[in-house]
Amino acid sequence: MTGAFSSINWMLAPVLVPLAAATATFLLMGLRGRTRRMAQNAIGLAAAVGIAVSALALWAMVSGGGPVRYELGGWEAPLGINLYADGLSVFMLLTTAVVGAAGSVYTLGYFSGREGEDVRRREYFQDETGSFWPLWMFLWASMNGMFLAADAFNLYVTLEILGLSAAALIALGGTRMAFSAGMRYLMVSLLGSLAHLLGVALLYGSFGALDLATLGESASPIPPVWAALALISLGMALKTGLFPLHFWMPSAYTGAPSAASAMLAGLVGKASFYLLLRVWFDVFEGSVPPGAGQIFGVLGAVAIVWGAVMAMKQTRLKTLLAYSSVSQMGYLFLVFALVAGASPERGFEAWAGGIYLVLSHACAKAAMFMAAGVVIYSVGHDEIPRLHGIAQKLPLAVASFAVAGMTMMGLPTSGGFTAKWLLFSASLGTGQWWFGVVILLGGVLAAVYLLRFLNPALIQVRTAKVYRDAPRSMTVAAFGLSLFSLFLGLASAPMLDLLAVGGPFGGGS
Amino acid sequence: MSSVDMYLLSGVAVFAVCAYALVVHAHLVRKVIAINMMGSGVFVLLTAIARRGESIDPVPHAMVLTGIVVAVSATAFALAVVRKLHETTGSAYLPEEGEDAPPNSGGER
Numbered sequence: 001m002t003g004a005f006s007s008i009n010w011m012l013a014p015v016l017v018p019l020a021a022a023t024a025t026f027l028l029m030g031l032r033g034r035t036r037r038m039a040q041n042a043i044g045l046a047a048a049v050g051i052a053v054s055a056l057a058l059w060a061m062v063s064g065g066g067p068v069r070y071e072l073g074g075w076e077a078p079l080g081i082n083l084y085a086d087g088l089s090v091f092m093l094l095t096t097a098v099v100g101a102a103g104s105v106y107t108l109g110y111f112s113g114r115e116g117e118d119v120r121r122r123e124y125f126q127d128e129t130g131s132f133w134p135l136w137m138f139l140w141a142s143m144n145g146m147f148l149a150a151d152a153f154n155l156y157v158t159l160e161i162l163g164l165s166a167a168a169l170i171a172l173g174g175t176r177m178a179f180s181a182g183m184r185y186l187m188v189s190l191l192g193s194l195a196h197l198l199g200v201a202l203l204y205g206s207f208g209a210l211d212l213a214t215l216g217e218s219a220s221p222i223p224p225v226w227a228a229l230a231l232i233s234l235g236m237a238l239k240t241g242l243f244p245l246h247f248w249m250p251s252a253y254t255g256a257p258s259a260a261s262a263m264l265a266g267l268v269g270k271a272s273f274y275l276l277l278r279v280w281f282d283v284f285e286g287s288v289p290p291g292a293g294q295i296f297g298v299l300g301a302v303a304i305v306w307g308a309v310m311a312m313k314q315t316r317l318k319t320l321l322a323y324s325s326v327s328q329m330g331y332l333f334l335v336f337a338l339v340a341g342a343s344p345e346r347g348f349e350a351w352a353g354g355i356y357l358v359l360s361h362a363c364a365k366a367a368m369f370m371a372a373g374v375v376i377y378s379v380g381h382d383e384i385p386r387l388h389g390i391a392q393k394l395p396l397a398v399a400s401f402a403v404a405g406m407t408m409m410g411l412p413t414s415g416g417f418t419a420k421w422l423l424f425s426a427s428l429g430t431g432q433w434w435f436g437v438v439i440l441l442g443g444v445l446a447a448v449y450l451l452r453f454l455n456p457a458l459i460q461v462r463t464a465k466v467y468r469d470a471p472r473s474m475t476v477a478a479f480g481l482s483l484f485s486l487f488l489g490l491a492s493a494p495m496l497d498l499l500a501v502g503g504p505f506g507g508g509s
Numbered sequence: 510m511s512s513v514d515m516y517l518l519s520g521v522a523v524f525a526v527c528a529y530a531l532v533v534h535a536h537l538v539r540k541v542i543a544i545n546m547m548g549s550g551v552f553v554l555l556t557a558i559a560r561r562g563e564s565i566d567p568v569p570h571a572m573v574l575t576g577i578v579v580a581v582s583a584t585a586f587a588l589a590v591v592r593k594l595h596e597t598t599g600s601a602y603l604p605e606e607g608e609d610a611p612p613n614s615g616g617e618r
Contacts, residue, residue: 079568153572160579164586171590179594180603183537186587190544191531197551197576198524204569205517205558 010061011070011083013054014093014144021047022137029130040133041108047137048097048104051144055093059498062090067502069150082211084150086502088355091495092147092274095359099266099366100140102481103259106370107132109471110259110377123257123376124173132172136263139165143271151210152200152283155275156193163189163239166268169260170252181248181255188238188248192272195235199228212283221287229288232279233296239272242296242333243303246326253322258373261318265325266366270358273332280336281351281504290340297337301438303330308445312452317372317382320449321365324408327442328361331423334435338426339505346429348505352496353422356488359495360415363485364407370478371400374470388456389463396475398457404482405450410443415488513560520554523547537591537601541584548580 025040062068067086075081085093111127142161149155167189171182200210206224209215219225238245253261280288307327314320335354339347374397375390376382391398407416420439427436524547531543552573559569595601 079571153575157575157579160583164583167590168586171593174593174597176594176597179590179597183587183590183594184603186583186590187531187540187544190583190587191528191547194524194544194547194551197548198521198554201551201554201558201569201572204555204572205561208566210568 010054010057011068011085011148014051014058015083015141015148017047017050017054018137018141018144022134022141025130025137026134029134031130036130037111037127040130044104044107044133044137047140048101051093051140052097052101055090055097058085058090058093061085062087062501063498081154082150083148084212085148087498087500088274088277088503089147090501091355091359091499092270093144095270095362096140096143096147096267098484099362099481100263102363102370102477102484103263103266103366104136105473106262106373106477107136107259109473109477110257110373112471123373125257125377127172132169132257132259135165135168135172136260139169139263139268143267146271147274150212152203152212152215153210155278156197156200159193159196159239159272159275160190162268162271163193166264169264170256172260173255173257175255177251178255181251184248185252192235192239195231195238196275199231199235202228202231212278216283216285219284219287221289225284225287226289229279229284229292233276233292236272236276236279237296237299237333240269240276240332241326241329243299243306243326243330246303246307246329249326250319250322253325253369254316254318258318258369258376261321262366262369262373265321265369266362269325269329270362273329273358277335277351277355281339285504288340293336293338293340296333297432297435300330300333300337301435303327303333304438304442305330305445308442308449311449312445315384317375317384317387317453318369320384320453321368321372324368324446324449325365327446328357328365328408331357331420331439331442334423334427334439337435338423338430338432342426342430344505346426348500348503349422349429350426351503351505352499353419353426355499356415356422356492356495357419360407360419360485360488363481363488364404364414364416367400367404367478367482367485370474370481371397371404374400374474374478377470377474378466378468379464380467384453384456387453387464389459390466391458392463393466394470394475396479397470398454400475400478400482401450402454403479403486405446405454407485407488408443408446408450410439410446413489414486415492416485418489418492513557516553516557516560520550520552520557523550523553525550535602537594537603538588541587541591544587545580545584548576548583552576 021043024043028036028039070083072081142158146158167182167186170185171178202224207218241249253265304327307323311320311323332354335350338350372382378394406414410416410420424436424439527543527547531540555569555573559566
């Protein structure tokens, strides 16, 4: 019984800790100035530590004893709410724990409210109302809740909390651009989650179940299931930003404060991708119509090239990164094409490669947006043509950008290398070599668009003017996260073992 | 066709019509109404699903109640953002793609 009791605590903690922190930091909004900032920072950091500890504990528990299920209040499905953690859930929890912890540290400096010279900047490094922490904590709670949700309706609820708090974070800047970006994201997000809800309603109408495991047992290839699958896939492709549904990404990632952009580009899109993986491979593994995966694969391949070409044309650092995200999201969708009809080993390879890219891209892209935030903090803008020789003034920010860029290009020892290698090997193993060509091409194109910033930043002698130095917590968080993404390739074995716990394809070999 | 089937079909029809309205209307308040009613379409569908068997199934009702809470919060938040947008830009329309990120805003130096 004690074993069950401890498992209950660790299952609930990743959701309850950020929810409690969100409520506490929300109540603290009544305080003023420095006191409020210190109190909110302390609570936020404590929550980040708590989430990390509980994610590690769940890692130990799940890799030791297999998937865990917990019934809230002892109520069974269908009326009760169940939590379920397998290797994939814990992997995603660890991803958000790492990126979220770095983001929380970054926030300390980002909203430090220090005023430099009186220059009008692209971003305002002030959080006058103290609303960043509550929103960020609600966002974190919704993501962790989604990774642990065991039924399709709870996925919907967490999806909505995710969308609302993310839209509020985008609009936080309070400028015209921030409001319109927030509004556009809100529309996209609500449309996506309503499509998911209609899909869930169709599934409940067909099988009378919401529990993902029960649905997986009873799902059969009948028209309502295809309609539900199409609705959920469309909604999640919209929220993840798959070409050609990526139109909201550049404005959202550019309009948000950099501290929020890092979390949005790093984590929020990945949450909807997680939902898609769950639905495709755990619920509908046998009932996906043949060829459906190919649609995602082809769109993903187009996204890789299109996003990279658009990234080359950008003159702002943050829009360049946003289009780079369009390109990298394309890789994730190759999974659906590579898995279809593959042997279990190849299938696991492609599936695990996609998920490994989720982790490495989350770390790398968050680090790059953090570095862009450091540049804006110090220089007042992020226009690439006016950032010549910036590496001399902001060495750590440019270094973070370059190191994290290794994952975008897929160079060895980076997490991106391992992920893209797995995808590449699966594409050859399943005889779909053309996807392999696109994977390699995407890496080359990434090098081209990243060098468009790095080349002038490193080489030019005439340097841009730096107004003030960024707080150390910002530069250290960005650099630490980029180093983490670089060494992820070396630590892939334990992570892949974790993914195999309760995963589809019989856990690979 | 029984009355339950009528409700099933009309729920899906409301969803589809409002999804179309969301895409074609540019005025943001119309978009918010369209989203709100898309949710209502799903709620009609769920309530009809609950009525299909001999006894009434409580689970879809619980889903609709939760869904209403979500829809109220989402609509309220969306309307608040529309008002803020109207205050800052004087317009209740989203700027065209790319227009909200002027390529050369040198005035911010």
